[in-house]
Amino acid sequence: MNPFLPASPFVRFAGPVLLPPFAEDVAVDYGPVHGKPGASLLWRRLRPALSLRWHGQARLRRDRIPKGTRRVLWIYKGAPQIGDSLMDLSSRALLVQRGIAVDLVTDAHLAGLYRADRFFGRVFDTSDAAAPADYDLVLLDSLKGRCIEAKIGRLRTLPFATMRGVFSGPEFNRTLFSFFRMKQLLGLDTPERTLRAMAKPAMFASNEDEADADALKIPPGAVAVALGGADPVRSYAHWPDLLSGLLHATPRTPLVLLGSKNALAARDAVLARLASSSGTRIIDAVDRLTLPQTFAALERCTLAVAADGGLLHLAHAAGVPTVALFDRHIAPALRLTPANHSLPLQSPAEVSALPPEQVAAAIREALDRYAD
Missing domain, CATH: 3.40.50.2000 (Glycogen Phosphorylase B;)
Structure with missing residues (x-):
């Protein structure tokens, strides 16, 4: 537990906003959220939960990628930086290695980075272009508003998992987070040192x-x-x-x-x-x-x-x-x-x-x- 957080019911509720969801060690800097009002952190946890319930999505959430999943649509919205995108999406190779086909929905200015990708099959700049029948599961980058909005249109009946959930605010090593979280979602037994040795951004040129x-x-x-x-x-x-x-x-x-x-x-x-x-x-x-x-x-x-x-x-x-x-x-x-x-x-x-x-x-x- 981080030293500036009091050991209290507040920590148990707000913890997912501040703490990675897996056991592996990843660098995190809490400077950006240090001193934030407790109410702000609580709202970051509460708002997505209310939104999911309001839109009928809470029952569709999965803690892991179910066995037998073969087709995933990854929705990556709300992080406009090129570097963040390359790091956050770096673990897509683990999906493909498990025989899971994966497509991407992202913002138009990022979509061009992945047009020649060897892991993403198709790349869309709007979720309306993706046919629900083509997928077993939606993978949301986070539970922030833009990701949820992209899910509740044509894809509203599909089950979903999430990479970051409500974890937001701190600076963190996005590449290692991506690999460790994907390991958790897929239920892999890959040793931590193996993932550390392979964890890097990926891109391909036409x-x-x-x-x-x-x-x-x-x-x-x-x-x-x-x-x-x-x-x-x-x-x-x-x-x-x-x-x-x-x-x-x-x-x-x-x-x-x-x-x-x-x-x-x-x-x-x-x-x-x-x-x-x-x-x-x-x-x-x-x-x-x-x-x-x-x-x-x-x-x-x-x-x-x-x-x-x-x-x-x-x-x-x-x-x-x-x-x-x-x-x-x-x-x-x-x-x-x-x-x-x-x-x-x-x-x-x-x-x-x-x-x-x-x-x-x-x-x-x-x-x-x-x-x-």
């Missing part, structure tokens, strides 16, 4: 995406650099100094610059600083690739350097070793697993407080450690 990545002609030994970021606190600001120092020590290291529109200014600063770096191959792919194309490009790199965010998790899905940069609020244990070949650095403040020399040294160490 043949067209692979061809587009081939067209970049990424040379062997390339280092991918994820520029930009939506949150300034989690975005690194010293790429020109960092990459200049790196190339001074290892002058022929090829670089692949990645990022979206919010990386354009950083890209311009890097290219201006490195203009005189003769003999260095720099591939500028900022704001030029879709996410699946970016994934395929990462597969062709030896190492990726990224602050905590979507491109970091995309690199882990691609199986690329990483140098991962974290601010003081997010411990590496909340994002990484033993399956990620990662050298993490955590700042005592914002990410940009990490000295360029320290990050460059970590890149050189990672290249020595992970290079073929």
Whole structure:
């Protein structure tokens, strides 16, 4: 039990909001909910229960995926971040390994990540497109409103299980949570250490995406650099100094610059600083690739350097070793697993407080450690 929670009937009722439902150890940070009013936590537990009863769903809930289940529809709604999606859905491989076919309903901006997926059969951006007769069970990501709303339309008569239930609020290692919870739902006896060793995000590229990545002609030994970021606190600001120092020590290291529109200014600063770096191959792919194309490009790199965010998790899905940069609020244990070949650095403040020399040294160490 967590020390800030009093041992009381309150804990017994609100516990599922704050505690993972399985026995395995997973990193959890209770900072985001520490000090929250007790009434708020109680409401997080009570509201879904009332909603399920109101919509006639409570009797359809299953604590486990029933034996004999062969067709599952996974509803993933309400978590808009790319990285969260890759981590939360990472355990779908366990369903397929058990002979269970699984389709996905998710938001339109995430659906494209899974169009070429080898685990999800079909991918929908609305539950209305899924035929109830095609499924034995619905798997809800959580019991938050958007997931329940997607269930109570055409799918209202189907039984369902849930990945997170009412667990919400704390930061947690989403990848390990996904694998341990799926183990519990399926009743697997897989040892914890085995799951830890295999737990990582998964993604796949189409043949067209692979061809587009081939067209970049990424040379062997390339280092991918994820520029930009939506949150300034989690975005690194010293790429020109960092990459200049790196190339001074290892002058022929090829670089692949990645990022979206919010990386354009950083890209311009890097290219201006490195203009005189003769003999260095720099591939500028900022704001030029879709996410699946970016994934395929990462597969062709030896190492990726990224602050905590979507491109970091995309690199882990691609199986690329990483140098991962974290601010003081997010411990590496909340994002990484033993399956990620990662050298993490955590700042005592914002990410940009990490000295360029320290990050460059970590890149050189990672290249020595992970290079073929």
